[in-house]
């Protein structure tokens with residue numbers, strides 16, 4: 212391979228970094244073994260020429276993009292099969308290939324088979340009986356059948372009880388008869404549903420013995436296993452082009468008198484017996500398991516989005532020169548403009564904090580699922596509340612962060628070859644799917660208001676909300692000294708007060724005679740603000756705990772950098788909610804100015820290591836797929852190369868000239 216010529220500005224940044232990027236990369240990957248696994252996976256997937264794109268995919272039509280992506284998705288599936296056969300298909304591999312950065316490197320606009328792995332298989336695992344798992348899982352793992360998860364309808368997404376698809380049990384034939392009673396009942400959105408899946412878990416309203424029983428999941432065959440033609444009674448297709456996730460083949464589905472055997476209802480939590488007797492679930496919250504699993508994974512994905520966009524924008528900002536600061540000096544690297552630093556560095560810090568928090572939550576989830584298996588559901592509400600608000604905050608902040616990074620690259624950030632449009636499309640989708648963000652915050656808030664009442668009654672709360680106990684006892688926040696510990700404590704105090712206000716708003720509305728539900732709706736702004744602060748207080752605490760712990764385990768040089776990252780994250784987070792801080796904590800003008808100056812100081816301290824930090828995320832050029840963010844920093848060359856691939860530039864004169872422009876121009880002659 213010819214030696215890569217590195218842009219001198221970028222090389223200078225690398226030469227003057229104060230820590231070892233490899234050490235950070237190993238930490239970022241989760242340890243030496245995981246680092247090696249990551250490298251091996253990259254070699255296996257990114258060095259395969261069959262998985263490369265000859266033409267930037269933004270030039271493909273919707274149909275071409277689907278066909279192109281399906282081909283690659285099958286090649287990935289083939290490789291996953293091989294990894295499985297060798298026993299090397301750990302959960303991290305699936306994460307990397309389906310939600311994570313490696314998958315996005317190969318299939319920038321998403322994978323039409325992803326839903327099969329991330330929803331269809333986990334739903335059978337979470338909601339199928341042992342016998343059903345035996346029947347369906349081996350076929351699903353081997354991809355003999357391809358499934359999706361069809362819950363959302365044209366008319367309803369959030370409000371599940373509003374779903375209209377219905378399944379009526381016919382005891383004579385021991386079958387369910389599934390129907391889409393109206394246009395608004397059409398399933399809408401499921402990934403891979405359009406033309407990829409031949410099976411789906413369809414969520415429908417269950418009726419047995421003529422009585423309504425609530426929602427239940429059914430495995431439905433959608434397409435013939437040989438011809439792939441839609442099965443009788445199935446009306447199916449792709450919903451069309453979208454902001455992002457353009458290759459996911461999101462689909463629609465109508466069902467007309469579709470009959471499935473009794474055993475196709477997933478019955479781990481609730482059952483229908485052959486005669487139609489309905490056995491209700493012991494605990495309805497058990498179905499939360501799969502949703503929590505996916506939300507926990509999403510938190511880590513948002514960190515990857517920020518890592519990618521901050522890498523692209525930081526490298527570009529080291530290479531791009533614009534506008535002398537001192538009129539007598541040459542143009543500086545744009546990263547030397549203080550306001551540019553404020554756009555970039557908080558995104559780097561957030562990537563690190565979301566990653567460490569995401570890892571922590573992932574571990575909590577694993578402990579919890581073990582407890583649930585043992586029948587212990589004590590911590591389920593706490594974990595559900597936490598995963599909801601963190602999913603909402605991390606996805607919203609990540610989408611905003613990607614956009615900030617794009618803006619920081621000026622005009623070139625607007626080009627598809629920067630990869631920002633695709634990263635943004637993929638990231639902002641997370642704000643909507645797996646629980647729309649506002650709805651997620653409201654779910655968390657419902658829990659917070661409940662535990663606030665318990666705290667008022669003197670009950671000791673579980674760890675993630677125990678700070679509310681303290682705030683109920685102490686009405687004022689005594690010692691804000693600006694230390695990182697006190698910023699974390701202050702966040703908790705502010706969050707507890709936001710929860711108090713939400714609680715009081717609901718109570719006062721109830722006293723005015725409103726029902727609990729109407730009171731909650733009227734207090735919605737207070738509730739979402741309380742959940743937002745609760746999530747941010749958790750992130751602050753988690754950032755502090757995780758980064759202080761890691762700093763004690765790494766070299767002093769890296770520890771110094773991580774301390775600056777932590778300080779930047781906390782000070783920036785505090786200033787972004789300064790109104791709330793001023794409201795509940797006795798801060799003076801001088802205190803706030805000190806925080807603002809500290810923010811500036813953190814930016815200055817991080818400046819020499821900014822490029823090294825993003826290098827440490829160790830994102831392969833194929834993962835970044837950006838003319839602005841390539842490792843070698845040869846930005847203008849890469850932009851030009853990408854423009855040369857533009858099919859419009861393949862011919863000197865476009866036929867449109869002869870057909871339209873010339874007649875138009877000559878018309879007056």
Ligand SMILES: Cc1cc2nc3c(=O)[nH]c(=O)nc-3n(C[C@H](O)[C@H](O)[C@H](O)COP(=O)(O)OP(=O)(O)OC[C@H]3O[C@@H](n4cnc5c(N)ncnc54)[C@H](O)[C@@H]3O)c2cc1C
Nearest residue numbers: 360361362363367368369400401402640643644645647649
């Ligand atoms: C890229 C993408 C992929 C998807 N993949 C799948 C899939 O594979 N399978 C599947 O089944 N679905 C899928 N979905 C659908 C997704 O789960 C829903 O879009 C999501 O749950 C939101 O529901 P909705 O679209 O009905 O929005 P709505 O619920 O109609 O929300 C619209 C607005 O109403 C507000 N709102 C709704 N309810 C409340 C409330 N109680 N209180 C306050 N405000 C409220 C929301 O905050 C929002 O502002 C996907 C969606 C997207 C965008």
